[in-house]
Amino acid sequence: MCGIVGLFLKDKSLEPQLGELLSGMLGTMCGRGPDSAGFAVYGEGEKGETKLTLRAAEGYDFKALAAKLGDGIDVVARATHAVLTVPAGREAEIRAQLAEVAPDVTVVGAGARMELYKEVGMPTDVAVRFDLAKMSGTHGVAHTRMATESAVTTNGAHPFSTGLDQCLVHNGSLSNHRTVRRNLEKAGVKVQTENDSEVAAGYLTWRMKEGRTLGEALEDSLNDLDGFYTFVVGTESGFGVLRDPIACKPAVMAETDQYVAFGSEYRALAGLPGIENAKIFEPEPAKVYFWDRAAA
Structure with a gap:
């Protein structure tokens, strides 16, 4: 269907x-x-920046996560998802950090302009x-x-x-x-x-x-x-x-x-x-x- x-x-x-x-x-x-x-x-997207759409459990503190990743990271949380805006040159580094400090967080999408959201319901x-x-x-x-x-x-x-x-x-x-x-x-x-x-x-x-x-x-x-x-x-x-x-x-x-x-x-x-x-x-x-x- x-x-x-x-x-x-x-x-x-x-x-x-x-x-x-x-x-x-x-x-x-x-x-x-x-x-x-x-x-x-x-x-909208900014030159030299990448948006990473993240998903985690309900109530997850995405702002605290962004703080752990260092300076220059912007975060907008929406329910179980959040969009991290990171310097494009640091994308691989940020992904590696996420895997280490937040293994319970999933990256569901990435790009200069794309934001991606999905849930049961x-x-x-x-x-x-x-x-x-x-x-x-x-x-x-x-x-x-x-x-x-x-x-x-x-x-x-x-x-x-x-x-x-x-x-x-x-x-x-x-x-x-x-x-x-x-x-x-x-x-x-x-x-x-x-x-x-x-x-x-x-x-x-x-x-x-x-x-x-x-x-x-x-x-x-x-x-x-x-x-x-x-x-x-x-x-x-x-x-x-x-x-x-x-x-x-x-x-x-x-x-x-x-x-x-x-x-x-x-x-x-x-x-x-x-x-x-x-x-x-x-x-x-x-x-x-x-x-x-x-x-x-």
Whole structure:
């Protein structure tokens, strides 16, 4: 089952509303996945800095943790998550420190602009818990999960991120993810959970490390990933969509001069501004769709 939504803004004037719009889209997908939810938002970033999104137990003192890591570390806590902003040149050092002084804290995402949040619970509650409606940015993706093949845990919730400013949400199932996982391990790409969706995210990271663009990596996945799936992917500057060659999972898109939007069902798009004038279409099977701010 599961539900996916994504929103890529072309119109800068809508950026303060990104979180509010994405929250509304996410809320309509509760029926497709009430077990857990998550989202990634691409907001402002500063040159020379990296955002590390951390997750820990309820009530964890993230400010005290930041103090242990030394000067020049900014922290913003949101419920069970926090975003540490660190000098980009110290990222590896900070990760090593975290592993030593806070082994119970997980890094769920990293990048110049991406912040990533996910938890168990109704999608509407998860959105409120992390104040999604108050976030601004250029684009974002979100996911509601119905756990049919693994336990209902935060680790199993989407999005999954295995590369800087890169994340993936997935509706479907991969039949060869064990084989792909072994190949990723040999290539040095870490996959931390048992979820096949993280394997898909890791696959894209692996191909891009080999010099492929995201679009090319998505094309490669049509040959290397077996199963039925819809992927919605976010990068620092872009937003991509891919359905498998059979395309049995539902998907609908809307495009206007102001935005591109994706939903597992049309009702996720119905509340967007100007939707009555949008080009509404179903993405074709085995076709890569990608929009990039850098090319705008």
